[in-house]
Structure formats: structure tokens, C-alpha cells
Amino acid sequence: MDQIMIRGGAPLTGEIPIAGAKNACLALMPATLLTDEPLTLTNAPRLSDIRTMTTLLQSLGAEVSALHRGKVLALSSHRLTSHRADYDIVRKMRASILVLGPLLARHGQAEVSLPGGCAIGARPVDLHLQALEAMGARLELREGYVHAEAPGGLKGAVFEFPKVSVGATENALLAATLAKGTTVLKNAAREPEIVDLARCLRAMGARIEGEGTGTITIEGVTALGGATHRVVTDRIELGTYMLAPAITGGDVTCLGGRLDLLPAFAEKLDAAGITVEETDRGLRVARKNGRLSAVDVTTEPFPGFPTDLQAQMMALLCTAEGTSRLEETIFENRFMHAPELVRMGARIDVSGGTATVTGVGRLKGAPVMATDLRASVSLILAGLAAEGETVVSRVYHLDRGYEKVEQKLGACGAHIERMSAE
Numbered sequence: 205m206d207q208i209m210i211r212g213g214a215p216l217t218g219e220i221p222i223a224g225a226k227n228a229c230l231a232l233m234p235a236t237l238l239t240d241e242p243l244t245l246t247n248a249p250r251l252s253d254i255r256t257m258t259t260l261l262q263s264l265g266a267e268v269s270a271l272h273r274g275k276v277l278a279l280s281s282h283r284l285t286s287h288r289a290d291y292d293i294v295r296k297m298r299a300s301i302l303v304l305g306p307l308l309a310r311h312g313q314a315e316v317s318l319p320g321g322c323a324i325g326a327r328p329v330d331l332h333l334q335a336l337e338a339m340g341a342r343l344e345l346r347e348g349y350v351h352a353e354a355p356g357g358l359k360g361a362v363f364e365f366p367k368v369s370v371g372a373t374e375n376a377l378l379a380a381t382l383a384k385g386t387t388v389l390k391n392a393a394r395e396p397e398i399v400d401l402a403r404c405l406r407a408m409g410a411r412i413e414g415e416g417t418g419t420i421t422i423e424g425v426t427a428l429g430g431a432t433h434r435v436v437t438d439r440i441e442l443g444t445y446m447l448a449p450a451i452t453g454g455d456v457t458c459l460g461g462r463l464d465l466l467p468a469f470a471e472k473l474d475a476a477g478i479t480v481e482e483t484d485r486g487l488r489v490a491r492k493n494g495r496l497s498a499v500d501v502t503t504e505p506f507p508g509f510p511t512d513l514q515a516q517m518m519a520l521l522c523t524a525e526g527t528s529r530l531e532e533t534i535f536e537n538r539f540m541h542a543p544e545l546v547r548m549g550a551r552i553d554v555s556g557g558t559a560t561v562t563g564v565g566r567l568k569g570a571p572v573m574a575t576d577l578r579a580s581v582s583l584i585l586a587g588l589a590a591e592g593e594t595v596v597s598r599v600y601h602l603d604r605g606y607e608k609v610e611q612k613l614g615a616c617g618a619h620i621e622r623m624s625a626e
């Protein structure tokens with residue numbers, strides 16, 4: 205297994221290009237299942253999760269080609285051969301459940317393995333299933349699979365999510381485009397990835413209003429066509445790289461970054477002593493002066509502080525002056541990075557969903573282990589600021605969501621190297 209070695213201490217200066225969003229692309233790719241015509245996604249990120257979704261769609265008979273070194277995905281589902289998403293693929297990536305809605309909507313049947321839990325908590329899919337049931341799907345759980353049918357097609361419905369869910373909103377939105385009649389999704393997720401999906405579906409001929417608000421209205425159509433769509437900027441990759449100059453004391457412009465993608469995060473950076481300037485090229489980030497200040501953070505659905513940036517923010521606050529409280533409200537077990545940061549000299553107490561971080565002057569390099577995607581990149585950020593050498597193992601987690609980390613950080617002066625296992 206590959207490891208990443210970092211020699212910390214260098215302030216990062218330069219420019220980092222931000223890729224298309226993994227989490228948008230993973231919801232856009234299953235949209236191919238809704239049409240016979242070609243769907244082309246540009247600005248796709250080159251990540252192992254995208255390859256997993258490619259494999260899943262191909263297992264259903266879809267054609268998926270990665271062009272321009274993977275930055276463009278050409279998808280076509282004119283000849284599907286299966287409606288079964290196998291456990292062997294679904295267990296690798298929870299977003300696989302997003303094929304359920306489109307398969308049901310267009311083909312009237314689907315068998316999709318239940319994803320199961322993961323390192324950050326239980327993560328059920330009950331809300332995905334409830335929304336599809338409200339649209340008339342008949343569902344049965346057997347042998348670890350959701351067996352779903354809608355022989356006469358799905359029907360528009362009014363459904364209020366009891367809890368905000370990004371994935372369940374996406375599944376319901378995809379399905380509702382081809383349902384008969386009008387669907388109203390209340391308490392829908394408002395994340396930029398939902399807005400991006402709605403825009404792409406609209407370009408394919410779907411009739412959707414209200415994306416980006418808590419109520420999305422979808423007027424079902426009988427067929428969707430092809431489209432070419434550019435994947436929105438990855439706000440989590442953006443936030444992660446904004447923390448690189450913040451934690452090392454440098455000055456970096458994140459190319460393609462926009463403040464509206466990260467409103468709450470940018471506010472917290474400001475309170476911590478970091479300036480974020482929006483330019484026509486992206487977001488320029490630097491420290492205001494001297495040491496960082498402690499801030500309290502609570503994760504929330506968009507437009508609140510994203511849970512996917514909580515681990516990285518914790519790495520930053522490890523060296524801030526004073527005591528910060530980080531409250532995780534989205535996932536039940538998302539502090540696995542804390543004991544690893546403690547190995548680097550951080551002072552962190554975790555109690556239930558709250559982590560209390562008392563800033564120390566400087567972190568110290570250590571061998572640490574990545575436990576999940578965002579935890580792994582938080583350890584890289586900590587390593588950039590730490591004195592001495594940090595070796596992060598299990599970086600396959602990192603490769604799910606960050607392309608070319610070593611090159612992007614290395615180009616700004618980081619001493620970072622991948623050590624490939626032979």
C-alpha cells in the first residue's frame with residue numbers, strides 16, 4: 205500500500221487548480237441511465253471513486269469512456285443489459301445507491317445491494333427508499349439487496365424528507381424526472397451538487413424548479429435526451445487547499461474557487477485570522493498576521509459548515525491560540541483523525557459528537573494512519589505544518605477524493621512524496 209511522506213515547515217505559495225466535484229460527478233454519472241442518448245460530462249475529476257462508478261455503470265451495460273486523460277466522461281445507456289448493482293461494487297462506495305432511482309424510473313425494476321456502514325458511522329439509506337416508495341415503487345429487502353419494482357412507472361408525489369439528505373434528494377430528483385405528474389420534494393438538500401445535478405437534468409430536458417432551496421418541484425416528462433454538462437468545482441477540495449496556506453503561513457490562490465460554494469467555511473477562516481479574497485481567477489488565501497485564533501465550528505447541511513471539511517479544520521485549529529470546539533452533527537463517528545493528530549502532538553478531547561481542541565505552538569511529525577477520505581487529507585495538512593517528517597499510510601482513502609495531491613502541493617513548495625508499495 206502506498207504511503208505519503210511529508211517534511212513539514214515550508215510556507216506554501218503559488219496556485220492550485222481545483223478539480224470538478226467528486227460528489228457532483230457521482231450523482232451526474234447515473235443520469236445516463238435515464239436516457240438513450242449520450243451524456244458528456246466535462247471537468248470530471250480523476251479519482252478512484254469515479255472509476256468505481258464507471259465500473260458499476262458498465263456492469264449494467266452502459267458504455268462509459270474516459271477521454272482527455274479522464275477529464276471528460278462520455279456515457280451512453282442505449283443498451284442496458286442488467287438492473288442489478290452488485291455488492292462487490294456497492295460495498296466499495298456508498299454513492300452506488302444512486303443508480304436505484306434512475307433504474308426504477310426508466311426500466312421499472314432494480315436490484316441494488318445495500319451499502320452497509322462505513323468508518324464515519326451507520327449511514328442508512330431509509331430516506332432514499334421512503335422517497336421512492338412515495339412515488340409508487342414497491343420495495344423489498346432480501347439477502348442484502350433492495351429489490352425494487354414500478355411496473356406501471358413511477359408517479360409524482362409530495363414527499364417531505366424527515367431529515368436533510370444529499371444522497372436521498374439526488375436519488376429522488378433523478379427518479380422524479382421520468383415519473384408521471386408532479387413531484388414536490390420538501391426539506392430537500394440545498395448543496396451545490398444538487399444544483400449542479402438539476403442543471404444537468406434540465407439540459408437533458410427535465411422540468412425542475414427550486415434547486416438550491418428546500419423545496420424542489422419536478423414535472424415528470426416521458427423521455428430525456430442527451431446533454432453536455434460541466435461538473436461544478438469541488439468545494440471540498442477547494443476548502444482543503446485553502447487550508448494549506450492557512451496552516452503553513454503562505455499565500456495560495458485556489459484557481460476556480462468561489463466564495464458562494466463555501467459561505468460558512470469562509471466565515472470561520474476569517475474568524476480564525478485568515479483572509480480570503482475572491483479574484484477573477486479564484487480564491488486567494490493568506491494569514492492576516494501572526495498566530496491563528498481558536499474558533500467554534502458546528503457541522504450542518506449547506507449553507508452551513510460542511511462535515512467534509514471538519515477534519516481539515518481540526519488540523520488547522522490544533523495550532524491556533526486558545527481552545528476550539530468542533531461539533532459534528534451529521535455523522536455519528538467522524539473524529540477518527542483526532543487520535544492520529546494527537547500522535548503529532550495535538551491536544552484534543554473527544555466526547556460524543558464534540559471535540560475540544562486546545563492549540564499547541566507546533567505539531568511534530570509522526571507516522572500516522574488514514575482512516576477515511578477527509579481524515580487522510582487532514583493528516584497531510586497537519587504534516588505540512590509540523591516539524592519534521594510525517595508518513596501517512598493507507599492513502600487509498602485519499603485517492604478516492606483527491607487527484608494529484610503531491611503535484612498540487614509540491615508545486616507550491618511542499619516537501620511531499622508518494623512512496624509506492626511494489
Ligand SMILES: CC(=O)N[C@H]1[C@@H](OP(=O)(O)OP(=O)(O)OC[C@H]2O[C@@H](n3ccc(=O)[nH]c3=O)[C@H](O)[C@@H]2O)O[C@H](CO)[C@@H](O)[C@@H]1O
Pocket residue numbers: 227228230298299326327328329330331332333367368369370371372511512534535536
Ligand atoms: C457521495 C456524496 O455525495 N457524499 C456526501 C453526501 O453523503 P450522503 O448523501 O451519504 O449523506 P446524507 O446527506 O445522506 O447524510 C446526512 C445524514 O442523514 C443520514 N441519512 C441519510 C440517508 C438516509 O437514507 N438515512 C439517513 O439517516 C446519514 O446517516 C447522515 O447522518 O453528503 C454528506 C453530507 O454532506 C457528505 O459528507 C458526503 O461526502
Ligand SMILES: C=C(OP(=O)(O)O)C(=O)O
Pocket residue numbers: 227297298299322512577578605
Ligand atoms: C464522506 C464522503 O464520501 P462518501 O459519501 O462517498 O463516503 C466524502 O466525500 O467526504
